[in-house]
Amino acid sequence: MTTPANSEEYQRQARFQEAIAPEVNRLFRLALAIVDDSGEAEEAVQETLLIAWRRWSSLLTYENQPAWLTRVCVRECVRRRRLLTRRALHSSRGTEISVQPSYLDARLMDLHRAYNTLSPPQRAMVALHLHDGYTVVECAAILGCRPGTARSHLGRAVAKLRKELPDA
Amino acid sequence: MPDPHVTDEELANLTRAYLTRRRGQPAPRNLESDAVSFAFAHRRTKRLGVVLGAAALVAASALTAGVVLAFHHASQSPATSNAATQARVRIVRFPGTLALPPLDRTIHSATIVRALAADVESLPRYPLDERCPADFGTYYFLTFTFLGSSPLSAKIEAEGCEVVQVPGKPVQWAARSPQLWADLTRALGFDPRNLPPPQSDAGTVAGGIQQLCSPNASTPPGSLRFLAGTIDVFAGSSYGLNAPVYETQTLTAGWQFRLTLPPGNFVIMALDPASYNIGPYVKVTVTPRHTTTANIPFPTACR
Numbered sequence: 001m002t003t004p005a006n007s008e009e010y011q012r013q014a015r016f017q018e019a020i021a022p023e024v025n026r027l028f029r030l031a032l033a034i035v036d037d038s039g040e041a042e043e044a045v046q047e048t049l050l051i052a053w054r055r056w057s058s059l060l061t062y063e064n065q066p067a068w069l070t071r072v073c074v075r076e077c078v079r080r081r082r083l084l085t086r087r088a089l090h091s092s093r094g095t096e097i098s099v100q101p102s103y104l105d106a107r108l109m110d111l112h113r114a115y116n117t118l119s120p121p122q123r124a125m126v127a128l129h130l131h132d133g134y135t136v137v138e139c140a141a142i143l144g145c146r147p148g149t150a151r152s153h154l155g156r157a158v159a160k161l162r163k164e165l166p167d168a
Numbered sequence: 169m170p171d172p173h174v175t176d177e178e179l180a181n182l183t184r185a186y187l188t189r190r191r192g193q194p195a196p197r198n199l200e201s202d203a204v205s206f207a208f209a210h211r212r213t214k215r216l217g218v219v220l221g222a223a224a225l226v227a228a229s230a231l232t233a234g235v236v237l238a239f240h241h242a243s244q245s246p247a248t249s250n251a252a253t254q255a256r257v258r259i260v261r262f263p264g265t266l267a268l269p270p271l272d273r274t275i276h277s278a279t280i281v282r283a284l285a286a287d288v289e290s291l292p293r294y295p296l297d298e299r300c301p302a303d304f305g306t307y308y309f310l311t312f313t314f315l316g317s318s319p320l321s322a323k324i325e326a327e328g329c330e331v332v333q334v335p336g337k338p339v340q341w342a343a344r345s346p347q348l349w350a351d352l353t354r355a356l357g358f359d360p361r362n363l364p365p366p367q368s369d370a371g372t373v374a375g376g377i378q379q380l381c382s383p384n385a386s387t388p389p390g391s392l393r394f395l396a397g398t399i400d401v402f403a404g405s406s407y408g409l410n411a412p413v414y415e416t417q418t419l420t421a422g423w424q425f426r427l428t429l430p431p432g433n434f435v436i437m438a439l440d441p442a443s444y445n446i447g448p449y450v451k452v453t454v455t456p457r458h459t460t461t462a463n464i465p466f467p468t469a470c471r
Binding site for chain 1: 206
């Protein structure tokens with residue numbers, strides 16, 4: 001258990017902290033867009049860092065560590081959002097998961113309601129493709145599915161958003 | 169029915185606006201350090217679980233119960249607690265923004281381990297309305313290990329609110345618990361709260377989110393009111409939702425921030441409390457050992 005300050009383990013921890021810490025806020029904001037719950041987003045980020053620390057030796061050899069972290073975080077968020085949805089379905093409160101934020105104006109509030117009807121992969125596709133500007137192929141790699149499946153998620157998400165949005 | 173008036177581009181723009189606002193919510197203040205500490209603290213336990221599978225899970229549950237009992241017995245009947253007498257505590261200091269030498273010690277003295285475990289166990293809950301002195305992010309991470317059990321940890325802030333976090337327990341408070349600090353002093357050989365001042369060439373920026381009334385408001389001119397809100401500090405000249413945040417502070421109404429920063433240029437931005445979106449900002453240049461005043465004017469309705 002003991003880790004002297006000048007030991008290799010301590011140096012590894014310091015290098016990990018230095019490399020990963022700048023990514024934490026970005027991951028949190030991405031997670032928030034998918035899970036729509038700051039507590040869950042925080043836990044998703046923690047889980048991502050835990051996985052990263054376990055695989056730190058191999059992660060050190062990767063050229064694009066942020067992309068790897070994004071992939072792990074998005075998949076963790078999709079998993080957590082599924083659990084949240086399942087819990088909400090089993091609870092007596094119905095499918096309403098999140099409290100309606102007060103800072104959105106009416107039009108965005110409509111979109112917020114529509115966004116809440118999307119499935120977890122659809123939310124991830126919207127966040128990654130429409131907001132972050134990833135291509136469909138890149139989104140597919142992040143989500144771990146075929147590009148055709150990713151395109152299908154996106155198409156259905158857009159159709160659902162359009163359907164749920166009332167007239168302006 | 170689908171809305172025939174919403175074009176693809178409008179929908180995309182609306183979605184982008186929604187997500188930009190949604191994602192503008194500031195991250196929890198200690199998320200970085202908490203997440204990293206979580207990763208370091210849980211590594212071994214998780215691996216063990218994977219290797220040993222369900223059988224280990226059952227064993228771990230039993231052992232965890234033992235550790236909890238050991239925590240309780242440590243303060244009540246230390247001499248009879250076998251697990252506690254073979255315990256140790258590892259103390260790691262995370263320096264935050266201070267320039268501190270690394271500290272990572274493991275204490276094997278059963279007396280000290282028992283005392284620290286009892287101190288942590290008996291801390292009061294953190295009062296949410298407490299106003300705290302400056303915080304440079306320095307904290308001590310204690311990992312208690314009892315023979316044959318999973319380690320339990322406690323994160324103790326050395327300044328500011330002196331918050332103590334133990335996984336699975338409500339947030340606790342060490343500011344009014346001198347015994348904990350006395351026992352930590354005994355364990356380390358120095359006062360853990362007696363930290364050196366921030367880097368000698370650092371400067372200070374003080375200010376607040378200043379209420380900026382419209383000309384026809386009834387608030388007398390010249391009166392200075394500071395609003396509640398969150399400020400993000402960005403190093404250099406890049407700022408915004410996608411720029412890396414150097415430091416974040418949350419202010420209550422009437423209170424000002426006081427930042428200790430290295431020399432250089434910074435942007436201090438107030439997040440709009442209504443939308444968590446980008447708000448007004450000021451650019452400051454920090455000079456060594458000088459205090460710069462930088463109020464952020466925030467236009468708002470005044471009474």
